[in-house]
Amino acid sequence: MKKLLIVDDAAFMRVSIRNMLQNQDIEIVGEAANGLIAVSMYKELRPDVVTMDITMPEMSGIEALKLIKAFDPQAKVIMVSSMGQEGMVKQAIISGAKTFIVKPFKEELLHKTISKVLGV
Amino acid sequence: MTDQYHNEPMLELFIFESMQLIEQMEQLIIANEKFESYDSDAINEIFRIMHTIKGSSAMMLFNNVSTLAHSMEDVFFVLREDKPQNIDSSQLSDLVLEGIDFIKVEIAKIRNGDEAEGDAAALIESLRVFHATIKAQNYTVRDQEMKDTATSQGYSAPKKQQYYISKVRTEPQSYSSSFQATLYFEEDCGMENLRAFGVVNDLGDLVKEYYHIPADLDHEDSAVVIQEQGFTLFLKTDRSLEEIHRTLSQTIYLKDLQLTQVKNCEPFEDLHEERKILLNDSAKIFASSSGERITIDQKESYSSASQQSIISVSVAKLDQLMDLVGEMVIAEAMVTQNPDLKGLELNNFEKAARQLRKITSELQDTVMSVRMVPLTGTFQKMNRTVRDMCKKLNKDVRLELIGQETEVDKNIIEHISDPLMHLIRNSIDHGIEMPSDREMKGKPRWGTITLEAKNAGGDVLIIIRDDGGGFNKAKIMSKAREKGLLQVPEDEITDKEIYNLVFLPGFSTNETVTEFSGRGVGMDVVVKNIEAVGGAITADSVPGKGTTLSLKIPLTLAIIDGMNIKVGDSRYTIPTTAIKESFRPKTTDIIVDPDDNEMIMVRGQCFPILRLHERYHVNTLVNNFADGIIIMVEQDDQTLCIFADELIGQQQVVVKSLPAYIKHTKKVTGLAGCTLLGDGSISLILDIAGLFTVKKTG
Known part of the structure; x- marks a missing residue:
């Protein structure tokens, strides 16, 4: 089973994503509440895919993405963004984010995004 | 609401988290307002909170909350990025607090199962105006700065990432082929312009020269164009059609791809005026990341250890647990003190029963302690009350909090929040004098209200002390006579008894009903609320020096x-x-x-x-x-x-x-x-x- 790491400072979003993936063939190996934790969890857990919030305390999603990509150039990171963050999404793409998903999103879109990123 | 969010736990989590964030934000604003400016940490924090609430409420389809949060986020975005000077921080605080109140009301509606249909249009408009003001002010400043740097150092202002440069006529080179690709993205994928940007980014070194329609991917309008007409890309490359096709078809959310070979240069010639993209930022960003590693690795050690140490549990579940433990305590007594056992010599049973009793009582203590919450939240909320009152009444009051960490049963805390607020309003409204009056009396211009909590046996004492004018004995007495509230002969009554008359039903010393403290309901409602949780309230006062109200609250009711x-x-x-x-x-x-x-x-x-x-x-x-x-x-x-x-x-x-x-x-x-x-x-x-x-x- 493929492994997923959820990164978001809002517990609500983490649980939302977890719920949406309940009946999917994917294992959520961890949840991180900021970029710093995300990077160390990535190194430890080596997930196949990461959903990464952008605006977070301690370390933003962009910074975390850069560090994860520096550690593992093959890392598959999906940015979780929302309207008004175009500039940051662009930075994320340049820094190697696989793709991004725009809040609010529906269950189906998340499934599709993850399976495409995983190349299933 | 879509079906997937109909489940209660998500809603509860949304309410819980949003309320927590909102309260945190309120504290930040009040703390910063005192200094008449917002420090960058606070701005960052508020920006993040609004961003989170925007996202969560949009997911829950509470669009009014989401829109409002968005406009507040916009304001703080400008504050964060442009750092404008001379902002009217008092107006900003008012606007944001108003926004907080709106969100609070909406969340309360959601919690009660009502439709969150509040209209924040007026507030959003004010925020928009404020946003425009600070933005405009900043542009003039920045323009000036830009000119300065340009003249003194000879290059334009940094920060503006220039992805587009005028088309440069490169040396005529013969690439093996030119292609025209049109990509259509799936509907609802959002930000199509950036998806297109991603496509170009992915191509990277594969292509030598390219341009695309629409040319400007930074503009939001381009998203609509791409959505409707697709994203058309002309490229020159020495790679084969298959290779380009393979790369492009890996695009996520790709709905349709048309890739055709075109005659060399043809479209390029036609579109001389178009611009070419040069991408070289990625290398730069990667290079900078290694330097940051060192500090981050140090931080990792503690932050990864702190994760997952706290979970949130609904109060209803705790109540149920408490109930069950209560039943168990009774059941335990029913077994160990069973009448059938009377007169029997049961050594082993006694031993086991003792063990059971010990564990039950430990369990009970633990469950009790889980329900205990510090008064911090309740106390902090009073900052807002004081702020609003001072603003309306033009008084200057400082609130001192002592012993916020004192813990009280969750159920009791819920009952004392309103009475406390009422008492503090009373103190500011009736107790603390106007700054000019205070100066005449030789007191500092600002009044001080001290809110103190401490443990006293099985009770918690909450003391509200102000340094205002104190109770007016004569006025209380005449009022009490008038209302027929005196039960003790007048010549025997003690000062303390006089002060405590104000807690009797139907008593209110201020004849003019003000917006805050006298809504027809007076102290007697406060007393009733406090008595409902088994508490008691007493008053003491020194004329000219101030008043002390003491609330005695039991630690727990259960x-x-x-x-x-x-x-x-x-x-x-x-x-x-x-x-x-x-x-x-x-x-x-x-x-x-x-x-x-x-x-x-x-x-x-x-x-x-x-x-x-x-x-x-x-x-x-x-x-x-x-x-x-x-x-x-x-x-x-x-x-x-x-x-x-x-x-x-x-x-x-x-x-x-x-x-x-x-x-x-x-x-x-x-x-x-x-x-x-x-x-x-x-x-x-x-x-x-x-x-x-x-x-x-x-």
Whole structure:
């Protein structure tokens, strides 16, 4: 089973994503509440895919993405963004984010995004 | 709401998290307002909070909340990025606090299962205007700066990432082929312009020269164009069509891809005016990341350790757990004190029972401690009350908080928040004088209100102290006379008794009803709320110096330490905190006054006696004082001697409220509730404060 790491400072979003993936063939190996934790969890857990919030305390999603990509150039990171963050999404793409998903999103879109990123 | 969010836990989590964030933000704003400017940490934090709320509420489809949060986020975005000077921080605080209030109301509606249909259009408009003002102000500043740097250093302002440069005529090179690709993205994928940007980025080194329609991917409008007409890309490359096709078809959200080979240069010639993209930022960003690693690695060690140490649990579940533990305490007593065991020698059973009792009591303590929450949140909320009041009344008041970490049962905290707010409003409205008056009296211009909490045995004391004008004794007395509230002869009344008259129903000293403290409901409502949780309130005041209000609140309501007593066939429980002593009376100590009131002399002092069997009409064989027992109880400096048949024993009991049908059909006074005893019989818990009023009127 493929492994997923959820990164978001809002517990609500983490649980939302977890719920949406309940009946999917994917294992959520961890949840991180900021970029710093995300990077160390990535190194430890080596997930196949990461959903990464952008605006977070301690370390933003962009910074975390850069560090994860520096550690593992093959890392598959999906940015979780929302309207008004175009500039940051662009930075994320340049820094190697696989793709991004725009809040609010529906269950189906998340499934599709993850399976495409995983190349299933 | 879509179906997927219909489930309750998500909604609860949304409410819980949003409220927490909102309150955190409120504190930030109030703390920063004092300095009349916002520091960058606060701006960052508020920006992030609004961003989170925008996202979560959009997911839950609470669009009004989301839109409002978005416009607040926009304002703080400008504050964060452009750092404008000379912002009207007081206006900003007002706007943001108004926004917080709106969101609070909406969340309250959501919590009550109502439709969150509030309209924040006016507020959003004000925020928009504010946003435009700070933005405009900043542009003029930045323009100036740009000119300065341009002239002095010879290059344009940094920060503006230039992805597009004018098309440069490169050396005519013969690439093997040129392609035209048109990509269509799936609907609802959002930000199509950036998806297109991603496509170009992915191509990277594969292509030598390219341009695309629409050319400007930074503009939001381009998203719509791409959505409708697709994204068209012309590229020159030495790679094969298959290779390009493979790369492009890996694009996520790709719905349709048309890739055709075109004649060399043809489209490029046609579109000379178009611009070319040069991408070289990625390398730069990667290079910078290695430097940051070092500091980050250091931080990792502690932050990864702190994860997952706290979970949130709904109060309803805790209540249920508490109830179950209560039942278990009773069940444990029912087993270990079972009448069937009487007279039996059961050594092993005794040992096991002792063990069981120990664990049950530990379990009970633990569950109790889980329910305990610090008063911090409740106290912090008062900052806002003080701020709003000061602003409206033009007074200057500082709030000092002491002992916020004191813990109280969650249920009780919910009950004291409103009374506290009411009392503080009263203090500011009636107590603290106007700054000019204070100066004339030789006091500092600002008033001080101290809110202090501390433990006192089984109770928590909350003290509200102000350095205002104090109570006006004469005014209270005349008002009390006018309303007929005086029960004590006027020449015997003590100062303390006068001050405590203000808590009587229908009393309010200020004739003019102000917006805040006098809404027709007065202190008596506060008193009622506090008494509802078994608390008490007293007042003391020094004219010209200020007033002190003390609230005594029990730590918890669910379990009390009780002394069980027997009267006839009935059982009663007295909270042990109220018991001073119990003794077998001597007939010689009993005094009967001319009104047939019985009293007892203890160590030279006289105390009234209450015969429980008479009070509750219970048949008993014990009528002589010498055959029964006296329990001396004290509450609020009043002492009473209760006469009962015998003491059964001390036990922790779980308080259950009296069944509704008993409460409604018979107005029984002096009873706080009931409980189950170990032998399965029911015991009535006496409300000592209630017994005093019974004694007085009866």
